[in-house]
Amino acid sequence: MIKLENVHKYFERQHVLKGIDLNVQKGEVVSILGPSGSGKSTLLRCINFLEEPTRGIVEIGGRRVDAQSAKKADIVSLRNSTGMVFQQYNLFKNFTVLQNVMIGLTSVKRIHKAEAKKQSIEILERVGLADRLDHYPAQLSGGQQQRVGIARALALEPEVLLFDEPTSSLDPELVGEVLATIRKVADEGNTMLIVTHELQFARAISDRVVFMEDGKIVEEGTPEQLFNHPKVERTKQFLSRANRND
């Protein structure tokens, strides 16, 4: 479903992604772990070209995009086949919950308003927010806002969902409801790439876990392999340090 080949990203002189190769199958849930600054967010953002990779190939659902010759239509296509959930939710503050979810359907997919509304309400029911349709983001808790963020990403039925630390801005008592929603979305068979610091969650939800360090994928494997029998020294250190902090 997703295929990254030798993806590099430079910010000015700084080499942030140093040749990433990654394959994600349809329906697979892959978590990306790694220390702060290792390039996890940048990797996710290169997939939908919120950051343009300096070079390399991004392929989603069969459409191959070479970063060095990417056209507008390629970027549109990548954005249409991905949905993103942000650490800071990034809801449209001037829109209600319902409008936040509908906007993609009406203005990007050009679906008729009544139909878009119906679909949006169904999605909001799935994330448990059907009773908050007319609230503005400012009237919601962080957990509720993030569930709207998930609903907004789901609305366009993307082939791939990208989550960038979806629970890192939340008060601890709100983390659970968002994780439960993400798990539900995973159980529905969605293809997902999740950057997270919630190790237990990553372990429980993922088909595969990727460990990044300094712009490279250092190790990857099933949660069982990576958490119980890490091969690489850096992964061991990271996991033991993270576990101590838990």
Next chain:
Amino acid sequence: MENLLDINFLIDSFPAIISRLPVTIGIAVGSLILSLFIGVATALIKIYRVPVLRVISAIYVSFIRGTPLLVQIYLVFYGIPKIIYYMQIEYGWLQSADVNSIPPEVYALLAFSVNLGAYLSETIRSAIESVDRGQFEASKSIGMTPAQMMLKVIFPQALATAIPNLGNMFISTIKDTSLVFIIGVIDIMGEAKILGSRGLAFFEVYIAVSIVYWILCIAVERLLVKVEKRARRYERGIA
């Protein structure tokens, strides 16, 4: 006994002055609308660092801020007809325009739009930049075009933020329109001048006209408070 004021004359002058309110309001509102387009365009040029246009718009803003409004009004009033005439003679352009039939209100509208646009530019730019980056990114991530993003997400929020500043500038503009009589527009000020010289009662008519400006500005301020409340309703914690 000598009267300080001819009260009757003062009161009698109101209907005529008020009958010119549409001119004053028309120029103020019309130039507000036009200047919003100029302000948004120059703000976007600056934000997106558009080559060439960026320099032109910087010079424009600096020129307007650095020269008196009165001079700008004269420049438009005397300059535009000359330019049109020149183009007709030299290039055969704009043949259908009859320079002499352009009413002075049009020049006033142009001058005020160009003036206000330069002042709005900076306010609008900072209002657009005050919308957090995350919402720009979210719009892109769901595949909205830049135009959709700006019109539906960014501008409404930027406008809400900018309303207090826009409002102050609009009120200044209302008061500045009192200059337009110099190019022959008969607004409320122009009317006051005419009445004053007819009855040789300038003090009276200027008191009358100042009261009209004052009430107008108070009304606009009230209206702005309502508009702002409405525009920012999404920021508050109630539905």
